[in-house]
Amino acid sequence: METLETTALPGPELQPWQYGASFAFGMTFGGVLYKSEVIRWERINAMFRFEEAHMYIIIAMAIVVAMPSMWLIKRLEATTVTGEEVPIKDPPYQRGIIYGGLTFGVGWAITAACPGPIYAQIGAGEFAALATLVGAVGGMFIYSILRPRLPN
DSSP states (O other): OOOTTTOOOSSOOOOHHHHHHHHHHHHHHHHHHHHTTTTOHHHHHHHHTTSOSHHHHHHHHHHHHHHHHHHHHHHTTOBOTTSOBOOOOOOOOOHHHHHHHHHHHHHHHHHSOOHHHHHHHHHTTOTTHHHHHHHHHHHHHHHHHHGGGSOO
């Protein structure tokens, strides 16, 4: 019988400073989400109703930053903090992407949260986001059950 002391945790073994750096990055990212108002229900609602461009500009800026970042990661053959290769492959097209995207979009429109900002909303005192978190986790479990029958 394995004990907690002998059970290996999944994933790479990190140094203590790496855990601290990850925590600090997460806290900073949450603060940016909060200050930029991307976690506010009113902003997301206005985006889906085409009443303001605030969220569309933020999404466009994320794409503008991500494109050269991905190019640099490929070009410089960047590695993770543990020295592992960062595998970047072009995924093949699957019909399930359309269904998943539609489900994600409907959930985002109803709850005003995609997975990342749920935690920032909870941290900002928006405790209704706990229901969104429960729904997201429940959706993952439902997906894991239905996955063998879905188009993959």
